[in-house]
Amino acid sequence: MAQAVGTAHLETSTGLDNRKLLMWLFLGSECLFFGSLIAAYLLYRDRSVSGPHPGDLFDIPFTSVSAFVLLMSSVSMVLALAAIQRGNVRGMQIWLFTTAVLGLLFLSGQAFEFTEFNHEGLSLSTNLFGTTFFVLTGFHGAHVTIGVLILLSLFTVSLQGRIQQKNSLNVELAGLYWHFVDIVWIVIFTLVYLIQP
Amino acid sequence: MATEWPQTRKTGLADALRGAREMADQHYGIWSWIATVDHKRIGLMYGVTAFIFFLTGGIEALLLRTQLVVPNAGVLNADQYNRILTMHGTTMVFLVIMPLSAAFFNLMTPLMIGARDVAFPRLNAFSYWVFLAGGIFLNVSFFTKNIFSGELGAPDCGWTCYSTLSSKAFSPGHGVDFWALGVQILGIASLASGFNFIVTILNMRAPGMTLFRMPLFVWMTLVTSFLIIFAMPVIAVALFELIFDRLFNANFFNPDKGGNPLLWQHMFWLFGHPEVYILILPAMGIVSEILPTFSRKPLFGYPFVVFSGIAIGFMSWGVWVHHMYTTGLGTVANSAFGISTILIGVPTGVKVLNWMATMWGGSLNLKAPMMFAVGFVAMFTIGGLSGVTHSVVPSDYQQQDTYYVVAHFHYVLFGGAIFALFAGFYYWLPKFTGKLLNDRLGQIHFWLMLIGFNLTFFPMHVSGLLGMPRRISTYSEGQGWDFWNLLSTIGAFTIATSILVFIINFIYSLRRGEAAGYDPWDGRTLEWTIPSPPPHYNFEKIPVVHARDPFWHEKYTEDEEGRPIPVVAGAANGHENEGQEDHGGHGIHMPSPSYFPLIAALGFPIMATGLIYDYALVAVGAAVLFVGIYGWALEPATEGEEA
Amino acid sequence: MRMTVSKLRLPRPRSTHLIAGLFLLLLIALLATGCIGETDTPQNTLAPEGEVARHQRNLFMLAMWPALVVMILVEGAIVVTLLRFRRRKNDAVPKQTHGNTPLEIGWTIVPTLIIIGFVGVPMLPVLFDLGRDPKADAYPIEVTGQRFMWSFKYPDIKDTRTGEPLESPPVPPGRAAELHIPADKEIALTITSVDVNHSFGVPRLAGTQDAIHGELHKVWIKADHPGSFSGQCRELCGTGHAGMLITVIAQSKEDFDAWAKEAAAGVKQAPENGGPEAVTATGSGG
Amino acid sequence: MTLAEYRRRGGVEPAREEENVADADHVEKHPGPLEYAQIGSILAIITGVEVAIYYLGLAHALLVVGLLVLSATKFSMVVLWFMHLKFDHRLFSTMFILGFILALSIFTVVLATVGGKLV
Structure with missing residues (x-):
C-alpha cells in the first residue's frame, strides 16, 4: 500500500525494494501471530471437559477438497504474476480473477463448515475445542478475506490499465501475502485436521 | 519557502479538503501538522503526546504514593487504587517509554543515516495517529463510570492483567475491555513503526553508510524494531483471546472448561520480556551517542556494543519464565530459565563496561545531556545488579511480588530508560527547536531527579526485603514498612518537582534560549551537519559517508599516535551546506502530505468502541478504515508522481 | 563552536561535592540494607525461621554481596572518572581509543564465569532440593485462596461433628486466617485457588507460592521452632488483596495435638495471636 | 549524490553483496508457467497422499511423522518456488x-x- 519515498529517484542501500522488504518482514511477524494461535490450539486439543471433540465433527474429505482449492489458488496466483512479469496483462487478469474465485470458494467452504459444526452443537463457548478451533480458523479465514479483497482490488485497478509489467511488484506483493495464507493452511490442515490425538 | 498561495474556490467539502491539503503542502498552519508525513514533525508529535501521557502517569504515581505515605491512609479506596495502579503501569510502558523512544527513532534515525525521510512516510504518520487513538481510548476508560462520585471505570487488573482476575466474572464493567482493546490498538501502531524503521535502516542509508558505520542509536533502533515486530503479534493473540473470553464467552482462560490461566502468563511474558528490552535498548542507544560526544572520544569497543545489543535481542526470547518462577512450572524449567537469566546479564554488563571505558581518558564535558547519560549508567547498573539477584530462582521466591521487584524494574525503566530519554531531550531537542535548553536549569533538574529517584526507589529494596507485597492498596502498622514508604513518597514528590523544572526550562528556552546553531556539542554524527531546525528535506545534498562518526572525521584527523588534530577552521563547522540554503530544496522530491493515515487510524477506536457497546459501530469503524486504506493506496505518494 | 562549549562550563566544585555526597548516601543506604536481617519485623524475608526460608536467604546473600561489591566498584569508578577526566580549560582533544579486543573478550568471559560459578552453580542443588515433592511422612495441609480469605483443610484431623476433614473457620477480610502446624516437622502444602490467582507468602517460613484455579501446587515448609509467623497474599486479586492476611501458628507436637483435638471437637478458641491489626475498611472496601 | 551515482564512481557499497546488485534481473531467473504448473501438480499429489495416509490406519507415530514430513515439503515448495525465496x-x-x-x-x-x- 504505502509507497516508498523516492524509490523512483534513489536506489536503496541493499538494492531491494522497500515494499517487498516490508512484506517479508510482515510475513515473518505473522509467523508469530499464527504460531501463537496454533500453540493455543495444540495446548488445549485434548483438554475439553465436554464434547463435541474434533473426531466427532471433522469431515476430512470435505476439508481436503477445500484445502486443495486453496492450494490451487496459490498456483493460479503465481501464474498471474508470471503473466504480468512477461507483460501479459490479459493473462494476469484471468489468473487474478481465478485466484479470487478460488479464495471465495474456500471461504464458502469454511462458512459451510462453521454452520455445520454449529448445528452439531459446537460454538465458541461450548468447550476448549470450540474456542480454539473457531478462533484459529476464523483468523485464517479473516486473512483469506483480506486477500480476496486485495485480489479483487488489483483486478479492478488492472481493468483500468494501471497494472503493467513495470509495476508488476503490486501483483508480486499480493502474491506473497496470498501464498503465506496458503502455507498457514497447509500447517493447519495437517496439525488440526489430519493429526488428531 | 516563499511560494504563492494556490488559487482555490472553497465551495464544498472536497474543495475545503483540497484547500487544507494545499496548506499542508506549504508546510504551514495546523493542517500541515495533521496531514504531515515529515518524520521530524511526527517525531515531535510523538514526543509531545508521550510527554503529556508521562505527566498523566506521573500524577497517577503521586496518587499511589500519597495513599501509601502512612499505614491505613484513606486517600484512595482499594478499588480506586487498583485502577490507578493499572493505568500507571500501562501508561508508563505503552504510552510513555515506547512512544518517547519512537519519537527519537523518528527524529533521529533518518538524520543519522543521511536520509530525507523514513521508507514509508505515510505509514509513519499512521503509526502516530494510531498511537494517539489508542492512548486516548485507553484513558477514556476512566470516564466509563461516574468519575465525580469517585468511581473510576479504568481497568483494575494490574498492567499484567493476569487471568483469571481479568475475566468478566472478577473484573466486571468495561475497564478491562478498554485495556485489552486499547493495548491492541497501540500494538498496531508499534508494529507499523517497527516495520517502517527496519526497512528505513536497511534500505535508506546514505552512500558509504555501511551497517558497521551506523551510529549505535540506529543499531539499537534496528534491534528494537525487530523485537517489536516479533513480540507484538504474540501479545496481539493473547489480547484477542482475552477479548474473545470477555466479549464472546470463549474459554481460553476459563478453568471451569479446562482452560489454563497460565497460558495468559506465558503469552504475556513471551511478549513482556522482549518488551523490557524494547523499552531499554533505545535508551542504551541514546547513551551510546551522548557519552562519546561529551567525552570527545569514539565509543569504546563499538562492535562489541553492537553485538551485545544483538545478543540481548536474541536472549530476550529465552528468559520469560523468570517472571513465573512461583507458578509451579517445575524445577527443570525453573533452573533452565534461571541460568538463561543469569547469562542475559553478561551482554548488559559488557555495555556498561564499554561506556565506562569510553569516558575513561576522555575530556568530559559535564553538560546536562552528559549528566543524564552518566546518571543512566549509574542507575541502570544498580537495576541490572538487582536483576541478577532475581535470577537466583529459590531466593526469588522471597522477592516475587514484593517491593524489591518494584525497586528493580524502576531502576531499569526510570533510572534507565527515563534518564536516558531526558539525556536525549537535552542533547537533541535543540536540533529541532533551534534553541539550547538552559544548562543551569538542566543541572538542577538532573540533581533533583537523581536524588528524588533514589529517595523513591532505593527504600523499596528495603521495604521489599521486609516483605511488603507490591500492589497492596494499604498496609498496617508494625510491619517495619512505615519509614521506608514515607521516604518513597517524599522522593516521588521530589521527582515531580524536577519534572516541573524541566517544563519551565523547556518553555523558557523556547522563548529565550541560546540559538543552537548547527553543531552545539561538537557532535560526531550526520545530524549536526545540517541547520537547527533542519529543513523539511533534511539534507540539501545526500552526504557521502567514509567512516564511523562521519562528522567528527570531517572536523578532526588523527596523527600517528591517535591524537586528533582539528581540520582547518572552515571545514570544522559543518557549514558546507550553508551556501545552498537559497536552493530552498527545489528539485528535491518529498512525499506529499496525506490525510488518509489519520482517517485509517480513526477506524480502530471506532471499531473498538463498537465491540464494547454496539456492533453497528464496528461496521462504521471498518468502513472508515477501508476508506482510509483505499484513499491511501490510490493517491500518488510523492509530489508529482503518478499513482 | 568550541568557544561556546567552554563558555558554558559548569561550576566544577559544586557537582563534585554533590556526587561525593550522593555516593555517601548510597553507601549508608547499603549498610542499612545489610542490617535488614537483624530487624525484627513480622515479614522480614532475611530473618528466616524455617528451613526453606533459610536456604533462600543464604542464596540471596550469595548473590547480593557480589552484586553489592560490583555496584560499589562501578559507581566508584564512575565518580572517579567524572572527577579525574572532567573537561578543563584548554583541554586538548584526548587520545582516540577505539577499543581493545583482548580486554573486551576478557570482560565478557570473566563475568560469565564468575556469575555462573558464584550464582548459577550453587543455585541448582538448592533449587532442586526446595523444589522436590514433600516427603511421604510430611504433615499434609490443603491451602485454598479465595477472594479475600485463605482457608486451610487438615486431612489428618477429622471434624468430630461432621466426620469430614477439619477446615479452618472463615475470617472476615482484613483479619488473618490462622494456619496451625506442628513445629520442626515437614509440612506438605497443597496450594490452590477457587477463583483468581493468589499467592501464599509467609516470608519467615518460605518464599511465596502461587495459588491458581485448576492447579494443585505441592510444596513443603518446615518451621524451626514454635511461634507465629505472618504472611499475606502476594498476587493482586482484587479490592481485598491488601487484607488477605495469614498467621501461621507453629506449635510443639503436644500443643498441636491438643489444639487439633479441641478444634476437631468444635471448641471455640480465642485467637492465639491476633496477627497484624485488621486493615481498615478504607483499605479493604471498595 | 544518489546511491546510483555513488556506485558508478566505485564507492564502497554499504553492506551489499555483489550478487544482488540488480534486483531487476531476478525476473529472468524466475521459473516459467510450465514449472509452476508442475509444482502445482506435485502439491496436489502430496495432498492426495496425505489424505490417503490418514485413511490408511498407520500406527499413530508413523502417521504423525509421515504427515509432518509431507506438510513440511508442501510448505517449503510454496515458499521456495511460489514465493521465490529460492531465487530471491x-x-x-x-x-x-x-x-x-x-x-x-x-x-x-x-x-x-x-x-x-x-x-
Whole structure:
C-alpha cells in the first residue's frame, strides 16, 4: 500500500525494494501471530471437559477438497504474476480473477463448515475445542478475506490499465501475502485436521 | 519557502479538503501538522503526546504514593487504587517509554543515516495517529463510570492483567475491555513503526553508510524494531483471546472448561520480556551517542556494543519464565530459565563496561545531556545488579511480588530508560527547536531527579526485603514498612518537582534560549551537519559517508599516535551546506502530505468502541478504515508522481 | 563552536561535592540494607525461621554481596572518572581509543564465569532440593485462596461433628486466617485457588507460592521452632488483596495435638495471636 | 549524490553483496508457467497422499511423522518456488526464517513447559 519515498529517484542501500522488504518482514511477524494461535490450539486439543471433540465433527474429505482449492489458488496466483512479469496483462487478469474465485470458494467452504459444526452443537463457548478451533480458523479465514479483497482490488485497478509489467511488484506483493495464507493452511490442515490425538 | 498561495474556490467539502491539503503542502498552519508525513514533525508529535501521557502517569504515581505515605491512609479506596495502579503501569510502558523512544527513532534515525525521510512516510504518520487513538481510548476508560462520585471505570487488573482476575466474572464493567482493546490498538501502531524503521535502516542509508558505520542509536533502533515486530503479534493473540473470553464467552482462560490461566502468563511474558528490552535498548542507544560526544572520544569497543545489543535481542526470547518462577512450572524449567537469566546479564554488563571505558581518558564535558547519560549508567547498573539477584530462582521466591521487584524494574525503566530519554531531550531537542535548553536549569533538574529517584526507589529494596507485597492498596502498622514508604513518597514528590523544572526550562528556552546553531556539542554524527531546525528535506545534498562518526572525521584527523588534530577552521563547522540554503530544496522530491493515515487510524477506536457497546459501530469503524486504506493506496505518494 | 562549549562550563566544585555526597548516601543506604536481617519485623524475608526460608536467604546473600561489591566498584569508578577526566580549560582533544579486543573478550568471559560459578552453580542443588515433592511422612495441609480469605483443610484431623476433614473457620477480610502446624516437622502444602490467582507468602517460613484455579501446587515448609509467623497474599486479586492476611501458628507436637483435638471437637478458641491489626475498611472496601 | 551515482564512481557499497546488485534481473531467473504448473501438480499429489495416509490406519507415530514430513515439503515448495525465496535475495529469507524459527522454538518450549502435547 504505502509507497516508498523516492524509490523512483534513489536506489536503496541493499538494492531491494522497500515494499517487498516490508512484506517479508510482515510475513515473518505473522509467523508469530499464527504460531501463537496454533500453540493455543495444540495446548488445549485434548483438554475439553465436554464434547463435541474434533473426531466427532471433522469431515476430512470435505476439508481436503477445500484445502486443495486453496492450494490451487496459490498456483493460479503465481501464474498471474508470471503473466504480468512477461507483460501479459490479459493473462494476469484471468489468473487474478481465478485466484479470487478460488479464495471465495474456500471461504464458502469454511462458512459451510462453521454452520455445520454449529448445528452439531459446537460454538465458541461450548468447550476448549470450540474456542480454539473457531478462533484459529476464523483468523485464517479473516486473512483469506483480506486477500480476496486485495485480489479483487488489483483486478479492478488492472481493468483500468494501471497494472503493467513495470509495476508488476503490486501483483508480486499480493502474491506473497496470498501464498503465506496458503502455507498457514497447509500447517493447519495437517496439525488440526489430519493429526488428531 | 516563499511560494504563492494556490488559487482555490472553497465551495464544498472536497474543495475545503483540497484547500487544507494545499496548506499542508506549504508546510504551514495546523493542517500541515495533521496531514504531515515529515518524520521530524511526527517525531515531535510523538514526543509531545508521550510527554503529556508521562505527566498523566506521573500524577497517577503521586496518587499511589500519597495513599501509601502512612499505614491505613484513606486517600484512595482499594478499588480506586487498583485502577490507578493499572493505568500507571500501562501508561508508563505503552504510552510513555515506547512512544518517547519512537519519537527519537523518528527524529533521529533518518538524520543519522543521511536520509530525507523514513521508507514509508505515510505509514509513519499512521503509526502516530494510531498511537494517539489508542492512548486516548485507553484513558477514556476512566470516564466509563461516574468519575465525580469517585468511581473510576479504568481497568483494575494490574498492567499484567493476569487471568483469571481479568475475566468478566472478577473484573466486571468495561475497564478491562478498554485495556485489552486499547493495548491492541497501540500494538498496531508499534508494529507499523517497527516495520517502517527496519526497512528505513536497511534500505535508506546514505552512500558509504555501511551497517558497521551506523551510529549505535540506529543499531539499537534496528534491534528494537525487530523485537517489536516479533513480540507484538504474540501479545496481539493473547489480547484477542482475552477479548474473545470477555466479549464472546470463549474459554481460553476459563478453568471451569479446562482452560489454563497460565497460558495468559506465558503469552504475556513471551511478549513482556522482549518488551523490557524494547523499552531499554533505545535508551542504551541514546547513551551510546551522548557519552562519546561529551567525552570527545569514539565509543569504546563499538562492535562489541553492537553485538551485545544483538545478543540481548536474541536472549530476550529465552528468559520469560523468570517472571513465573512461583507458578509451579517445575524445577527443570525453573533452573533452565534461571541460568538463561543469569547469562542475559553478561551482554548488559559488557555495555556498561564499554561506556565506562569510553569516558575513561576522555575530556568530559559535564553538560546536562552528559549528566543524564552518566546518571543512566549509574542507575541502570544498580537495576541490572538487582536483576541478577532475581535470577537466583529459590531466593526469588522471597522477592516475587514484593517491593524489591518494584525497586528493580524502576531502576531499569526510570533510572534507565527515563534518564536516558531526558539525556536525549537535552542533547537533541535543540536540533529541532533551534534553541539550547538552559544548562543551569538542566543541572538542577538532573540533581533533583537523581536524588528524588533514589529517595523513591532505593527504600523499596528495603521495604521489599521486609516483605511488603507490591500492589497492596494499604498496609498496617508494625510491619517495619512505615519509614521506608514515607521516604518513597517524599522522593516521588521530589521527582515531580524536577519534572516541573524541566517544563519551565523547556518553555523558557523556547522563548529565550541560546540559538543552537548547527553543531552545539561538537557532535560526531550526520545530524549536526545540517541547520537547527533542519529543513523539511533534511539534507540539501545526500552526504557521502567514509567512516564511523562521519562528522567528527570531517572536523578532526588523527596523527600517528591517535591524537586528533582539528581540520582547518572552515571545514570544522559543518557549514558546507550553508551556501545552498537559497536552493530552498527545489528539485528535491518529498512525499506529499496525506490525510488518509489519520482517517485509517480513526477506524480502530471506532471499531473498538463498537465491540464494547454496539456492533453497528464496528461496521462504521471498518468502513472508515477501508476508506482510509483505499484513499491511501490510490493517491500518488510523492509530489508529482503518478499513482 | 568550541568557544561556546567552554563558555558554558559548569561550576566544577559544586557537582563534585554533590556526587561525593550522593555516593555517601548510597553507601549508608547499603549498610542499612545489610542490617535488614537483624530487624525484627513480622515479614522480614532475611530473618528466616524455617528451613526453606533459610536456604533462600543464604542464596540471596550469595548473590547480593557480589552484586553489592560490583555496584560499589562501578559507581566508584564512575565518580572517579567524572572527577579525574572532567573537561578543563584548554583541554586538548584526548587520545582516540577505539577499543581493545583482548580486554573486551576478557570482560565478557570473566563475568560469565564468575556469575555462573558464584550464582548459577550453587543455585541448582538448592533449587532442586526446595523444589522436590514433600516427603511421604510430611504433615499434609490443603491451602485454598479465595477472594479475600485463605482457608486451610487438615486431612489428618477429622471434624468430630461432621466426620469430614477439619477446615479452618472463615475470617472476615482484613483479619488473618490462622494456619496451625506442628513445629520442626515437614509440612506438605497443597496450594490452590477457587477463583483468581493468589499467592501464599509467609516470608519467615518460605518464599511465596502461587495459588491458581485448576492447579494443585505441592510444596513443603518446615518451621524451626514454635511461634507465629505472618504472611499475606502476594498476587493482586482484587479490592481485598491488601487484607488477605495469614498467621501461621507453629506449635510443639503436644500443643498441636491438643489444639487439633479441641478444634476437631468444635471448641471455640480465642485467637492465639491476633496477627497484624485488621486493615481498615478504607483499605479493604471498595 | 544518489546511491546510483555513488556506485558508478566505485564507492564502497554499504553492506551489499555483489550478487544482488540488480534486483531487476531476478525476473529472468524466475521459473516459467510450465514449472509452476508442475509444482502445482506435485502439491496436489502430496495432498492426495496425505489424505490417503490418514485413511490408511498407520500406527499413530508413523502417521504423525509421515504427515509432518509431507506438510513440511508442501510448505517449503510454496515458499521456495511460489514465493521465490529460492531465487530471491538472502535478506528476504532471513526475515522470514527468523520469524518462523522463533515461533517454532518458543512455542515448542511453551508447550513442553505447560505440559501440552505436540502430537
